[in-house]
Amino acid sequence: MPIPNNALVLVVDGRKMLFFRNQGDENQIDLRTEDHDERDDANHDGDLKTDAPGTSHSSVGSGRSSMEETNFKQQDEDNWVKEAAENLKKRALQNDFDHLCIVAPPKALGVLRKALHKEVEKRVVCTINKEMSGRPIPDIEALIVSETKASEPADI
Structure with a gap:
């Protein structure tokens, strides 16, 4: 589906959050x-950790297994994306937009x-599975146009 006038476009990843409006049609x-x-x-995963990964004792025998380490960097990135979702929620409840395109x-x-x-x-109205937060606006526009044209039904 083509992106209508005044549609909100969110381009997000674990570090950046960009909001655009389609001023075209x-x-x-x-x-x-x-x-x-x-x-x-600035924080690297190693800077956030304070201890070695934990271990658990086997209920049978004397074996031990180590637990998977928490990836704090990934947690930070996920929380950042959830913050974008919260921002969208506030905007939607204020009727700030009728149509939304997400690129992530x-x-x-x-x-x-x-x-x-x-x-x-x-x-x-559109979700595009691609990393575009570091790209210039014309590249983002071209991607949206190509993805929305590809999803349109072919003329018979």
């Missing part, structure tokens, strides 16, 4: 930056889908 997309935010990625890499898109409010879900 369904035939000619024209994204304008509305809001953006970037997470401070696979992992971020999965976290975002789980965190979306029902009011936001109703307004999603």
Whole structure:
């Protein structure tokens, strides 16, 4: 489905959150930056850990197995994406947008889908599974146009 005029476009990953408005129409997309935010990625996973991974004792015998380490960097990225979902929820409840297009890499898109409010879900017209947060606006526009044209039914 083509992206209508005034549709909100979210481009998000574990570090950046970009909001655009389509100032064009369904035939000619024209994204304008509305809001953006970037997470401070100064903490590395090793800086966040304070101890070695835990171990558990086997209930039978004397065996021990180590537990999987928590990936704090991934947790930070997931929380950042959930923050984007919360931002969308606030905007949807204020009727800030009627149509939404989401562009995010696979992992971020999965976290975002789980965190979306029902009011936001109703307004999603397009989701694109691709990392685009570091790309210029014309590249994002071209991707959206190519993805929405590909999903249109072919003329008979």
